Amino acid sequence: xxxxxxxxxxxxxxxLRMRRLRERAGDRLFRLFVMGFGGSVIVLAGAIFxxxxxxxxxxxxxxxxxxxxxxxxxxxxxxxxxxxxxxxTVVSSAIALAIAVPLGLGSALFLAEMAPKRLSSALTFLIExxxxxxxxxxxxxxxxxxxxAVKAAEPFLIKxxxxxPFFRGTPYGVGMLTAGLIxxxxxxPYITTISRDVILSVPRSLKEGALALGATHxxxxxxxILPFSRSAIFGAIxxxxxxxxxxxxxxxxVIGNTPKISLSLLDPAYTMSAVLANEFAEAxxxxxxxxxxxxxxxxxxxxIVVNGLARLLIYxxxxxxxxx
Amino acid sequence: MYNxxxxxxxxxxxxxxxxxxxxxxxxxxxxxxAGATFPYPIYSKWFDEYNKxxxxxxxxxxxxxxxxxxxxxxxKTVDFGATDGPMSDKEIFAVDGKPVHIPTVLGAVVPTFNVxxxxxxxxxxxxxxxxxxxxxxxxxxxxxxxxxxxxxxxxSPITVVHRADGSGTTYCFTDYLSAVSPEWxxxxxxxxxxxxxxxLGGKGNEGVAGLVKQTSGAIGYVELIYAKSNNxxxxxxxNRAGKAVLASVEAxxxxxxxxKIPADFRVSIVNASGDxxxxxxxxxxxxxxxxxxxKTGAVxxxxxxxxxxxxxxxxxxxxxxxxPANVNxxxxxRIQSIK
Numbered sequence: 001x002x003x004x005x006x007x008x009x010x011x012x013x014x015x016l017r018m019r020r021l022r023e024r025a026g027d028r029l030f031r032l033f034v035m036g037f038g039g040s041v042i043v044l045a046g047a048i049f050x051x052x053x054x055x056x057x058x059x060x061x062x063x064x065x066x067x068x069x070x071x072x073x074x075x076x077x078x079x080x081x082x083x084x085x086x087x088x089t090v091v092s093s094a095i096a097l098a099i100a101v102p103l104g105l106g107s108a109l110f111l112a113e114m115a116p117k118r119l120s121s122a123l124t125f126l127i128e129x130x131x132x133x134x135x136x137x138x139x140x141x142x143x144x145x146x147x148x149a150v151k152a153a154e155p156f157l158i159k160x161x162x163x164x165p166f167f168r169g170t171p172y173g174v175g176m177l178t179a180g181l182i183x184x185x186x187x188x189p190y191i192t193t194i195s196r197d198v199i200l201s202v203p204r205s206l207k208e209g210a211l212a213l214g215a216t217h218x219x220x221x222x223x224x225i226l227p228f229s230r231s232a233i234f235g236a237i238x239x240x241x242x243x244x245x246x247x248x249x250x251x252x253x254v255i256g257n258t259p260k261i262s263l264s265l266l267d268p269a270y271t272m273s274a275v276l277a278n279e280f281a282e283a284x285x286x287x288x289x290x291x292x293x294x295x296x297x298x299x300x301x302x303x304i305v306v307n308g309l310a311r312l313l314i315y316x317x318x319x320x321x322x323x324x
Numbered sequence: 325m326y327n328x329x330x331x332x333x334x335x336x337x338x339x340x341x342x343x344x345x346x347x348x349x350x351x352x353x354x355x356x357x358a359g360a361t362f363p364y365p366i367y368s369k370w371f372d373e374y375n376k377x378x379x380x381x382x383x384x385x386x387x388x389x390x391x392x393x394x395x396x397x398x399x400k401t402v403d404f405g406a407t408d409g410p411m412s413d414k415e416i417f418a419v420d421g422k423p424v425h426i427p428t429v430l431g432a433v434v435p436t437f438n439v440x441x442x443x444x445x446x447x448x449x450x451x452x453x454x455x456x457x458x459x460x461x462x463x464x465x466x467x468x469x470x471x472x473x474x475x476x477x478x479x480s481p482i483t484v485v486h487r488a489d490g491s492g493t494t495y496c497f498t499d500y501l502s503a504v505s506p507e508w509x510x511x512x513x514x515x516x517x518x519x520x521x522x523x524l525g526g527k528g529n530e531g532v533a534g535l536v537k538q539t540s541g542a543i544g545y546v547e548l549i550y551a552k553s554n555n556x557x558x559x560x561x562x563n564r565a566g567k568a569v570l571a572s573v574e575a576x577x578x579x580x581x582x583x584k585i586p587a588d589f590r591v592s593i594v595n596a597s598g599d600x601x602x603x604x605x606x607x608x609x610x611x612x613x614x615x616x617x618x619k620t621g622a623v624x625x626x627x628x629x630x631x632x633x634x635x636x637x638x639x640x641x642x643x644x645x646x647x648p649a650n651v652n653x654x655x656x657x658r659i660q661s662i663k
Contacts, residue, residue, distance in 0.1 A: 072519070073519060074518070074519035075490075075515050075516070075517045075518060075519070076512065076513035076514065076515040076518050076519065077513065077519075143534055143538075147538060148538060151538070170481070170483070172483065172524060172539065173538065173539070174524055174535065252488065252527050253527060253531065256524040256525060257488030257524070257525025257526070257527070258520070258523070258524060258525055268524050268525070270525075274488075277489075278488045278489040278490065278517075278525075278527060279489065279490045279517050281388060281389035281391055281392055281489070281490065282389045282390060282391040282392075282489065282490025282491060282492075282516045282517065283391050283490060283517075284390075284391045284394055284395070284412075284415065284516070
């Protein structure tokens with residue numbers, strides 16, 4: 001852009017040149033202004049990081065790195081370890097993705113490619129509405145609808161899939177599985193609406209070209225639509241994962257809040273954000289507060305790593321796509 | 325001439341309007357407090373009623389939890405704090421100045437259960453500690469049967485439900501279990517949040533009550549007020565004198581009356597003696613400074629006197645137990661030195 005402005009093809013008449021100069025000053029001002037906005041994001045993230053480190057150092061001093069992989073959480077004796085919470089956050093988010101990705105992608109394809117236009121816009125509206133429901137409302141729905149339903153289904157799961165270590169134990173209704181289910185409902189709209197928009201943006205000529213070459217509908221989806229929208233769909237999935245990792249209220253209401261690691265998805269568990277929300281207000285000992293903030297710091301780092309991995313993945317997928 | 329007069333009148337009126345905020349600000353005193361959520365309903369009622377009698381005094385209270393209340397009180401960002409568990413010696417040491425614990429009302433914690441076909445149950449300290457430690461696993465355990473020969477107890481497993489969030493309710497309940505069970509004291513202890521050996525965690529009284537209601541064979545603990553206002557079934561608990569007492573405002577006040585109260589009011593009244601005492605009871609405290617700046621001390625003192633007399637009469641209607649007469653007299657004597 002700079003090049004175009006600074007090297008005009010022919011000398012301009014004086015008044016016009018003056019205007020260009022003024023515009024350039026305005027442009028510079030605008031550039032600085034917007035740079036300030038952009039920079040504030042970095043400053044904000046840096047400030048959060050700094051504050052988290054400043055208010056968690058006691059825990060790191062006392063427990064060191066083993067804080068991350070020990071699993072005792074005992075506020076009475078001031079002994080803390082974060083592993084059960086990290087485990088709960090990772091596993092509940094993984095369950096949520098395992099359910100919401102195929103469901104979201106499938107519904108996006110249906111809405112963009114197959115549904116009649118009227119039905120499609122009505123359904124899209126409803127799915128976008130799902131994203132606007134406050135998480136505490138979803139949590140209450142979880143307690144009153146999802147928990148009894150899961151509880152009713154669990155004996156069946158134990159009977160049929162009980163040979164797997166994931167489906168053993170007492171059918172409480174609350175637990176890891178229920179938390180994963182409620183999370184999948186919460187992240188579904190992100191995956192569906194973004195994927196639908198991307199699929200809609202696939203050029204008509206490409207689709208028609210594939211069909212004209214004799215591809216079936218499924219082949220068009222697989223060979224044209226999905227490769228074209230791949231990176232944006234990955235972006236949607238990681239946005240959803242970010243939401244799942246940090247979700248607090250709805251999860252704490254249905255997960256059973258027990259800091260124990262168990263392979264069984266039916267057992268109660270705990271997540272990082274849930275323990276923060278539950279214990280922060282009443283934590284009086286300094287070490288307790290610092291340990292809770294250490295968990296926040298770990299969650300913060302996890303989010304950065306997940307986002308970094310997402311970037312890397314999208315980059316590589318695009319590279320491969322370009323080579324093909 | 326006429327015009328001129330009109331202008332000066334308008335000017336005088338405008339000046340009055342401009343001055344108005346200064347007049348009222350000079351007359352109105354605002355006190356800020358923060359802390360425990362458990363006594364919030366009675367505190368907001370008190371501050372509201374007091375404001376009706378003394379329109380010039382406004383008391384704000386934020387129910388952010390006892391831990392937050394102690395923190396803000398220590399940092400002196402509030403005029404008074406409030407807590408469900410007394411401050412520890414270490415916490416008091418951290419305060420610049422002398423903090424005074426003022427007991428205001430009493431509350432109780434009740435065991436609530438969901439056993440099909442059983443409406444009334446009697447517990448004692450050993451049974452409750454055994455259930456929450458996970459050593460008593462079934463409803464037809466001989467210990468429970470021994471205390472409840474009439475009840476048709478099923479051979480179903482017990483599901484324990486506890487609070488997941490840090491709370492004064494948990495503090496009172498674990499304080500009681502520590503008082504009656506050496507095993508509990510050694511392995512778990514007393515705290516607003518503890519390392520539970522067994523069970524599910526629910527968020528808030530409503531979370532615990534919800535899980536108990538939905539789970540056949542469940543037992544949990546909630547505040548007496550919450551149990552009453554939501555018509556939950558709750559069990560009687562055997563007190564130190566060996567009498568089974570169902571929690572009530574009177575039984576809680578009786579526990580406070582029979583306890584030995586130290587001069588600084590930092591006392592646990594769980595497992596109190598006396599035939600009619602309910603054993604899982606607790607005071608809740610306001611935290612004030614011995615020396616305050618400006619008018620704050622005088623205003624606080626005046627409010628506390630009102631709270632000990634007229635204020636106490638409002639407590640039972642909201643489900644809180646008022647202070648027994650002997651404690652009330654002690655507190656009245658204590659607040660005289662607040663400046």
